[in-house]
Amino acid sequence: MIALGDRFARTLPELSVAWQAQAAADPVLLVLNEPLAAELGLAPDGLRSDAGLGFLTGTALPDGAAPVAQAYAGHQFGGLVPRLGDGRALLLGELPDGRDLHLKGSGRTPFARGGDGLAAVGPMLREYVISEAMHALGIPTTRALAVVATGVTVHRETPLPGAVLARVASSHLRVGSFQYAALTGDGNLLRRLADYAIERHHPEAAAADNPYLALLHAVMHAQATLVAGWMSVGFIHGVMNTDNMTISGESIDYGPCAFMEAYDPATVFS
Numbered sequence: 001m002i003a004l005g006d007r008f009a010r011t012l013p014e015l016s017v018a019w020q021a022q023a024a025a026d027p028v029l030l031v032l033n034e035p036l037a038a039e040l041g042l043a044p045d046g047l048r049s050d051a052g053l054g055f056l057t058g059t060a061l062p063d064g065a066a067p068v069a070q071a072y073a074g075h076q077f078g079g080l081v082p083r084l085g086d087g088r089a090l091l092l093g094e095l096p097d098g099r100d101l102h103l104k105g106s107g108r109t110p111f112a113r114g115g116d117g118l119a120a121v122g123p124m125l126r127e128y129v130i131s132e133a134m135h136a137l138g139i140p141t142t143r144a145l146a147v148v149a150t151g152v153t154v155h156r157e158t159p160l161p162g163a164v165l166a167r168v169a170s171s172h173l174r175v176g177s178f179q180y181a182a183l184t185g186d187g188n189l190l191r192r193l194a195d196y197a198i199e200r201h202h203p204e205a206a207a208a209d210n211p212y213l214a215l216l217h218a219v220m221h222a223q224a225t226l227v228a229g230w231m232s233v234g235f236i237h238g239v240m241n242t243d244n245m246t247i248s249g250e251s252i253d254y255g256p257c258a259f260m261e262a263y264d265p266a267t268v269f270s
Contacts, residue, residue, distance in 0.1 A: 002042055004093030004101060006066040008171070011196055014189050015177060016068035021058030021090055022107025022117065024164065026151025029053060030121065031128060033145050036168065040095055040145070047146065056146045056166045058090055058103050067092045069109035072176035073183060074243030082183050084176060084243050085111030088119060091172060098200075100172050101145070104165040120160040121149055127165055127254040134251055139229040140222075141251040142169040169250055173197055175219075176243035201248045222249025234260035238270035 009016050029052075034044045046052045054060025058067055069086040086109055092101045104127070105119025128144035135141050145166040152162040173196075181190045191212075198205045198215050202222075208214035226249045230237065237244070238256030246252050258269040 002040070002096065003062055004065040004095065006064075006068075006093050008070075008091065008094065008100075008196075009066050009068045012189070012193060014184070014186070015072070015181065015193070016070050016091070017085075017110050019067060019069045019090060019109050021067065021103060021164075022152075023059055024053075024057045024148065024150040024152065026149075027053040027057055028149040028151070029056070030125065030147045030149050030163065033128075033132065033143070036143055036145055040097065040099075040168065042145075053148060056148050057150065057164050058092055058106050061092060065093050069111055070172060070177070071111065071180055072174050072243055073179035074176045074241050075179065076239075076241040076243070080179070081243075083111070083180070084113075085109070085180075087112040087115050088117040095168070098170075100169045102142075102167050102169060102172055104167065105150075105162065106164050116154070118150075118152065118154045118162050119165065120154045120156065121147070121163040122160070123255070124163040124165040127167070130254045130257065131167070131251070134235070137229075137233055139233065139235075139251060140226055140249050142167050144168075169246070169252065170248040171200055171246070172252075173201070173247040174243055174252075175245045175247070176241075177247070179242060197247050219247050219249070222247075225249060226251065234263070236260060236267060236269050238268070 037044050067090045071085040074081045074084040090103045090106045095101055108117030124147045128147050131141050131144045148164050150162040154160045154162040181193045194212050202218040205211050205214035205218055244253040256270045260267050
């Protein structure tokens, strides 16, 4: 099994909580992104095995893996929530190429805020399809690696079959990560987070007279370019809050969202 790094967790321990994925009662692979798996150096046949399903659900990880639930704030619909975090997700670690491997629907964490931490098959397949469509359209995005049915029932308006999405991203640093760090009042933490973001995503900022101002400008450019890409294909993000805007400029969190079939500036999907 491929190794997973834990650099984020070691560098910024204040921004995460060590945690384990919930057991999957009867895991069944629903869809596997074979081209992405090959790109990551993961053998598709291995991912289809029992060990592979354990890897994709976070229940059987390589030695040395240190999964964490990340902490971040969120400015949502006009109000600041100082402590959101991964309520139903886990950062399993960094892949050898430097990208994150992350789970969605892997169970309740300390950030769950009363939720069950689970996800249903339908929304996870939706995220798989839309994120891969965005990738094919040339728009920066998180990528879906696999969706695994867990055999656990998820209770929403009606009982639904549960699933876990495994996704890949340049990182899961968000605007809300900086909000959370700033709200702690710890200037050293905020500076270390900025240094980490510069090194990981915007290394050219390190050579600027003011690296942190250069980081801000780089993030602004990345996010403006991203939203312009969304607009060019009629994509509308239904939860475009600070907890769902990445520092890397990749699309993340395909919950309530859709593509407009005809232009209407009043269209929303939330």
